[in-house]
Amino acid sequence: xxxxxxxxxxxxxILAGCAPKESDxxxxxxxxxxxxxFAPLYVAIEKGFYEDEGLxxxxxxxxxxxxxxxxxxxxxxxAVVSGEQVLLGRAQGLPVVYVMAWYQQFPxxxxxxxxxxxTTPQDLRGKRVGIPGLxxxxxxxxxxxxxxxxxxxxxxxxxxxxxTQTEALADGxxxxxxxxxxxxxxxxxxxxxDVNVIAVSDYLSLVANGLITSEEMIAKRPETVRAMVRAxxxxxxxxxxxxxxxxxxxxxxxxxxxxxxxxxxxxxxQVLADSxxxxxxxxxxxxxxxxWENMQELLLQMELLTEPLDxxxxxxxxxxxx
Amino acid sequence: MRSKQKxxxxxxLIALLAFLLVWAGLVRLLELPAFILPSPLQxxxxxxxxxxxxxxxxxxxxxxxxxxxxxxxGVLFATFLGYLLSKSALLENVLQPFLVASQAIPTVAIxxxxxxxxxxxIFSKVLICAMIVFxxxxxxxxxxxxxxxxxxxxxxxSLRASRWQTLKLLEFPAALxxxxxxxxxxATLSVIGAVVGELVGADRGLGFLINVGRGQYDTAxxxxxxxxxxxxxxxxxxxxxxLEKRLLRWQTD
Numbered sequence: 352x353x354x355x356x357x358x359x360x361x362x363x364x365i366l367a368g369c370a371p372k373e374s375d376x377x378x379x380x381x382x383x384x385x386x387x388x389f390a391p392l393y394v395a396i397e398k399g400f401y402e403d404e405g406l407x408x409x410x411x412x413x414x415x416x417x418x419x420x421x422x423x424x425x426x427x428x429x430a431v432v433s434g435e436q437v438l439l440g441r442a443q444g445l446p447v448v449y450v451m452a453w454y455q456q457f458p459x460x461x462x463x464x465x466x467x468x469x470t471t472p473q474d475l476r477g478k479r480v481g482i483p484g485l486x487x488x489x490x491x492x493x494x495x496x497x498x499x500x501x502x503x504x505x506x507x508x509x510x511x512x513x514x515t516q517t518e519a520l521a522d523g524x525x526x527x528x529x530x531x532x533x534x535x536x537x538x539x540x541x542x543x544x545d546v547n548v549i550a551v552s553d554y555l556s557l558v559a560n561g562l563i564t565s566e567e568m569i570a571k572r573p574e575t576v577r578a579m580v581r582a583x584x585x586x587x588x589x590x591x592x593x594x595x596x597x598x599x600x601x602x603x604x605x606x607x608x609x610x611x612x613x614x615x616x617x618x619x620x621q622v623l624a625d626s627x628x629x630x631x632x633x634x635x636x637x638x639x640x641x642x643w644e645n646m647q648e649l650l651l652q653m654e655l656l657t658e659p660l661d662x663x664x665x666x667x668x669x670x671x672x673x
Numbered sequence: 674m675r676s677k678q679k680x681x682x683x684x685x686l687i688a689l690l691a692f693l694l695v696w697a698g699l700v701r702l703l704e705l706p707a708f709i710l711p712s713p714l715q716x717x718x719x720x721x722x723x724x725x726x727x728x729x730x731x732x733x734x735x736x737x738x739x740x741x742x743x744x745x746x747g748v749l750f751a752t753f754l755g756y757l758l759s760k761s762a763l764l765e766n767v768l769q770p771f772l773v774a775s776q777a778i779p780t781v782a783i784x785x786x787x788x789x790x791x792x793x794x795i796f797s798k799v800l801i802c803a804m805i806v807f808x809x810x811x812x813x814x815x816x817x818x819x820x821x822x823x824x825x826x827x828x829x830x831s832l833r834a835s836r837w838q839t840l841k842l843l844e845f846p847a848a849l850x851x852x853x854x855x856x857x858x859x860a861t862l863s864v865i866g867a868v869v870g871e872l873v874g875a876d877r878g879l880g881f882l883i884n885v886g887r888g889q890y891d892t893a894x895x896x897x898x899x900x901x902x903x904x905x906x907x908x909x910x911x912x913x914x915x916l917e918k919r920l921l922r923w924q925t926d
Contacts, residue, residue, distance in 0.1 A: 412793075417789055521706065542708070
């Protein structure tokens, strides 16, 4: 009998020791591993922009945290997600609202080595195209490009290759690949390849990554939302204006960044420079209603949405600084 | 005896060298860039750098903590439940389908859910780890306890041993070889469990380090993480073998 009790106590002891702590820190999920593209957040933390607003922000790097669900359920206050997630979440009854556009340009595109001569969506006909998977922002962006080229999926070969686009293109396994335009092309160029990129944003304006919160936060703590938006925007603008300093700050926050070889570090610098282009920081986080319309139309066409939503409830520009 | 031992170590060394040579040869021959397949030298250099700046130690410690907690809680729970199952046919009949079904669930598929339900901290990783360890240990416990010879049971019964005495003096020692066999499997599996959790979402650990290396095209770092995991699993496995040798000395003598 004593033996059993000892076991039970041991199990509970181990489990209790590992249980997560609750606190009033704002955990901000960004849906990716630490990366230099989050420089504005590191800047806002490091330079005290959040602190000045009375906010204590901590990065959350869960690849799979269902940020929209957790924010909608009130488990988290804010998250950084792509625009389509907001609409898909709202269609499931999750009361999330997009309060600040961070990336003004949809960061997805199709990259290919220059000798493939793929410069317009039409050129993809008959090609072998690699894509991380048939979900998420990359799939939605790719669909938008197919539409622009008047193509359908059956007009080309689509391979789900995970996040191995750079390797697949360098090895010639794929003719083209759906990429984050600020990321993979830079690595390929650094390896000496000539790369063509077709950016989704050149063909269609779509809602990209931005800050979301819940309807409840907006109703009950509008000042916190306003403060969060203000401080984050300040971080974006500062990082865009001072890329070198932003990179140096990122070295403190992004594991391994400071230890990279010079060549790899230059790639990451270029990733930051290209990201800054996508942010268009001068637009101050403004959401473009047309981009929301485009996104909804695309999702309806892909049958990811079954009926149109009230888009005016999905986003607001009301928390942006005057 | 000693020369035999020497020859064994020598052949292991030769195999290792051959492996490194083939690897280096492949990189040279195929002219692969470092971000696709780094050479052994590059990986070795990266290993030393990661060791020198403390990165490797920090992430290894995080993973080790998850592995040990997961292994310990998984083994404890599995042994406990295994004991109950071996005693009660009813309980076994009721739980069996659930236990088998739980094994059909791919951990990779539910690991993201674990992270959502139990947070991004260490708890979700320990839980995933414990789940992976659980089943082999459970099965071995039941098999081990069931395999206790009947004539010994009769003997200890005739001596009016209590339940606790039966467990301590007969069942546990008799089942120990099988139990330790389960632990051996569990030890290597536990490393996988912890890393699956870290790959899904974490801010430390070797799985996280591998993800970071991938994201920054630092493929040498990915290899450093993978090799460290292999070493970790080998060490755990050897620890169980040592434990076996010690606990089962009566058997081999």
